[in-house]
Amino acid sequence: MSNINILTKIIKDKIMWIDIHKKKISIEYIKQNIQKTQFNFYKILKCTKKIFILECKKASPTKGIICKNFDIINLVNIYQKYSTAISIITDEKYFQGNFNYIKVVRNIVSQPIICKDFIISSYQIYFARLHGADAILLILSIINDEQYNILSNIAHKLNMGILTEVNNIQEFKRAINLQAKIISINNRNLNNFTVNINTTKNILSIYKNYIPKNTIIISASGINNHMQINQLNKIVNGFLIGSAITSQNNILLSIKKIIFGxxxxxxxxxxxxxxxxxxxxxxxxxxxxxxxxxxxxxxxxxxxxxxxxxxxxxxxxxxxxxxxxxxxxxxxxxxxxxxxxxxxxxxxxxxxxxxxxxxxxxxxxxxxxxxxxxxxxxxxxxxxxxxxxxxxxxxxxxxxxxxxxxxxxxxxxxxxxxxxxxxxxxxxxxxxxxxxxxxxxxxxxxxxxxxxxxxxxxx
Known part of the structure; x- marks a missing residue:
């Protein structure tokens, strides 16, 4: 797939996905069949010295299949030994994710589960909670501040945590102003899906002194070795790691190499x-x-x-x-x-x-x-x-x-x-x-x- 306007295509298809699923499962039905999550997502991450969010990622729109023998059960049985939280990509068309993965994982692990998707509607939050998600990802490059406040309020009413994703200085400033509790700096540019590990360093070199005391900073994408962990460890609280692990034949070995060296x-x-x-x-x-x-x-x-x-x-x-x-x-x-x-x-x-x-x-x-x-x-x-x-x-x-x-x-x-x-x-x-x-x-x-x-x- 061409790198040009990938995000635009994803959002267009996401709107269609929402319309289709609303007809299958009404939001009224979902509201009647969900409860608040029992996890205190923010407290769990705050009480962890170094946060590792390990991601279940099968494919991407630019690389195609990343994990050829994707086995969600085997994957999370390994993840649960090393992760603070587990991220599950649920977008089907571009990442070959599935909301049912959340249900499967919920029956295996004791860590909170993050639904990672391109969330633009309150329906997606309720749908994620219906399947057992304890937190969601909100991407500032696809929603405005008003939308963020509406979506975050809905998530918080369900006791769900929010991972607020930014990719540049302007979005980082917005996240601070929106009082985001967890800011995930994505080293991947969502417009063309290129990765630059220096994105985290560049943003924090300018705005490190403006970050509220209790704000948690996560570096995401492009983390593929322990040396990078050492270099970024001084300026962030944790890491979100996915394809660097799932692209390898030996999942356990790749985790140990990245986390421990x-x-x-x-x-x-x-x-x-x-x-x-x-x-x-x-x-x-x-x-x-x-x-x-x-x-x-x-x-x-x-x-x-x-x-x-x-x-x-x-x-x-x-x-x-x-x-x-x-x-x-x-x-x-x-x-x-x-x-x-x-x-x-x-x-x-x-x-x-x-x-x-x-x-x-x-x-x-x-x-x-x-x-x-x-x-x-x-x-x-x-x-x-x-x-x-x-x-x-x-x-x-x-x-x-x-x-x-x-x-x-x-x-x-x-x-x-x-x-x-x-x-x-x-x-x-x-x-x-x-x-x-x-x-x-x-x-x-x-x-x-x-x-x-x-x-x-x-x-």
Whole structure:
């Protein structure tokens, strides 16, 4: 579909949709068969340190089908573990949404549900409530202030919350003047559906000081990685994320990467270690196959862990192991990647790469003391920067990373709940936790892991 005047077409068809449905289900019938929602939408969001509204999105007018195997039940069963609220797109013609999705989701989750549609009539609000919605989206680019006041009053009489969407400075000013309690800055231009993540930054750089104290600011559209969360986290209260999740084959993995980052818990030795790491947000699980390490795990036990906890991406850590030894383990265990933690040179790496499956990633560790060594390696998918004496709970001087592109670096060495917030601001690819989440060397502390990832999510 052409990007030109998409919004005009949507609104024209929405008027027709309203007329058709009014004849099918009268507004009088709806009013007699609905009750106020029991959710206090504003209070729930206000009491959440970092808001994540996860969206059920199947398609869009510009991209077509986003989620090929759209399964609303499977989707929200995952969403409910990580979301503050769940947004459901109900427009049928352009987004392949459905109001019945709200009913289905209401029977599964305990979070409030937002009906996301192009609402221009009071009928749509009553219709949304009939299906179980607890909040609605009002888009300022398609309604004037008088319409907004009428529609918001109807929603509030039903105890429904309102997400007020803006896309530019003028609309943001209107939202403030309309005393909107939750303002969602859409980084997507609804006229042509292009996305610019800087929309949120640009608007708030001008009007941040004019926002009433209790107003909640949400950044929506274009949020597809944890680095963006870190960058916007200082100026907004939360995020609305949809297609960045539903467009991926692995929904759980995409959620964890965006909300928590590409983090790894290394030195896993039990099923419980892996289960807790997976449950609270880790993407990678490190299994150390070097016998000299106190965290060494036998391949048979590692295989047992992977079989029982399959959601983690498992990284085999090797320090000066022979290629034959590495190949033996890769044939026995389905590893996502190999982390070379010793003195492996380029010849070793090249030879190894020829022998392993093309699907297996190769990571290389740099052990750092007083300077960052020159990177001469190739055929490497990711670099791990660690303290020069590994497993000691110590960090190298992170100031050494200034003026260095850290996008392809996993930061390791002495990371824990007390210093991770400093580490994440370096904007590395991810963080590697090991001794900082242990009770003693080699023994993982499950409470520390839980608290660490809860803090990552909420701060």
């Amino acid at each position: 590409n983090n790894k818990v290394c030195g896993l030795r039990t099923i419980e270690d892996a289960m807790i790491s997976d449950k609270y947000g880790s993407v990678f699980g490190g299994l150390i196959f070097t016998k000299q390490s106190i965290r060494y795990i036998k391949s048979i036990y590692a295989k047992h862990i992977i079989y029982n906890i399959p959601n983690l991406l498992y990284i085999g850590v090797f320090c000066n192991n022979s290629i034959a030894d590495i190949l033996r383990i890769t044939k026995l265990i389905p590893l996502y990647g190999l982390q070379l933690h010793g003195n492996e040179d380029q010849n070793f790496i090249n030879h190894l790469k020829k022998k392993i499956s093309s699907k297996i990633k190769i990571w290389k560790t740099y052990k750092i003391n007083n300077f960052i060594p020159k990177n001469n390696f190739f055929n490497i998918d990711l670099f791990v920067y660690d303290y020069y004496i590994s497993g000691q709970g110590k960090s190298f001087n992170w100031n050494l990373l200034k003026n260095i592109n850290t996008n392809n670096i996993l930061l390791a060495g002495g990371l824990n709940i007390h210093n991770y917030s400093i580490a994440k601001n370096i904007n590395c690819y991810g963080l590697d936790f090991n001794s900082g989440v242990e009770t003693q060397p080699g023994i993982k502390d499950h409470i520390k892991i839980k608290k660490l990832f809860q803090k990552i999510r909420n701060n």
